[in-house]
Amino acid sequence: MRTIIYFSLIVIITFILGAILAYPLKLLLDPVFELAFRKYLNYATLISGIITCSVYLKINNLLTYEAFGFGGETNKFLKRFIYGFLYGLLIMSIIETILFILKIHELDVHRSIWLFSNLSFIAKALITGLLIAFIEELIFRGAFFSGLYNRAGALIAIIFTSFIYSAVHHVRYPDLPADTVIEWSTGITMMPDAFRRFHEWAIADYFLTLFIFGVLLSLLRLKHKNIAACIGAHAGVVMLIKIADYFTNRGSNSDFDYLVSPYNSTFGWLSFFVILLFTIFYFIKIKTKRRSY
Numbered sequence: 001m002r003t004i005i006y007f008s009l010i011v012i013i014t015f016i017l018g019a020i021l022a023y024p025l026k027l028l029l030d031p032v033f034e035l036a037f038r039k040y041l042n043y044a045t046l047i048s049g050i051i052t053c054s055v056y057l058k059i060n061n062l063l064t065y066e067a068f069g070f071g072g073e074t075n076k077f078l079k080r081f082i083y084g085f086l087y088g089l090l091i092m093s094i095i096e097t098i099l100f101i102l103k104i105h106e107l108d109v110h111r112s113i114w115l116f117s118n119l120s121f122i123a124k125a126l127i128t129g130l131l132i133a134f135i136e137e138l139i140f141r142g143a144f145f146s147g148l149y150n151r152a153g154a155l156i157a158i159i160f161t162s163f164i165y166s167a168v169h170h171v172r173y174p175d176l177p178a179d180t181v182i183e184w185s186t187g188i189t190m191m192p193d194a195f196r197r198f199h200e201w202a203i204a205d206y207f208l209t210l211f212i213f214g215v216l217l218s219l220l221r222l223k224h225k226n227i228a229a230c231i232g233a234h235a236g237v238v239m240l241i242k243i244a245d246y247f248t249n250r251g252s253n254s255d256f257d258y259l260v261s262p263y264n265s266t267f268g269w270l271s272f273f274v275i276l277l278f279t280i281f282y283f284i285k286i287k288t289k290r291r292s293y
Contacts, residue, residue, distance in 0.1 A: 018045030069227030088236025162214030
């Protein structure tokens with residue numbers, strides 16, 4: 001219990017530090033990107049997550065490449081990444097196929113489906129998937145997982161990191177009015193509204209989908225002793241979601257629309273049960289292999 005409280009405090013500190021860092025990050029990047037302040041808050045929170053986890057690992061003499069998920073056999077890192085990437089593509093292909101069959105997703109007739117006319121977008125989706133996967137896996141299945149694993153064991157590490165991973169994706173900072181004067185304290189004042197979704201039961205399907213996906217990624221981390229397969233699977237899923245969002249629309253005449261969350265175009269009860277089945281099968285596979293040794 002003490003470990004859970006300790007790491008919960010780390011999460012709180014991460015969000016507070018991220019809210020404070022958002023303003024200087026805006027000053028640094030605004031001349032080039034001119035993003036909405038809420039996006040600077042999201043990026044600053046990721047940066048603060050790396051900082052807080054690094055400080056924790058340093059204090060406990062755990063600040064190593066292995067703690068960030070780069071342990072195991074280095075020469076197999078790329079192979080495991082490709083394995084994970086194909087695994088992620090398989091999961092999302094099954095989900096997307098069922099969404100089409102149930103008419104929850106429909107092709108956007110205004111989009112060209114020819115491969116060569118969309119190469120630049122597909123490349124962008126791949127790069128986006130890789131960046132998101134690398135940063136999030138470095139934090140959640142890397143530093144955060146290692147810290148919990150060393151203090152509380154595998155079960156607590158899997159459950160708690162997966163819970164926080166899912167919860168973080170439901171933190172939504174609001175857009176500010178155009179005439180808002182942004183200062184150091186702006187991020188802090190926006191924090192209460194960022195957690196507004198957590199009192200709504202409608203997030204349950206989306207929340208559970210991300211939670212069980214986090215469990216699957218944690219099992220990959222345990223099996224391979226690094227985050228290569230985690231990055232690959234995460235990148236494959238994000239890439240296909242980006243592509244599906246681009247080429248499809250939410251169907252208006254499906255009797256199964258309730259299987260997809262109102263907060264997400266792809267995830268919901270359907271994706272939860274598909275990923276749950278993959279997680280169960282992968283867990284059984286790990287246990288069976290261990291017994292055979």
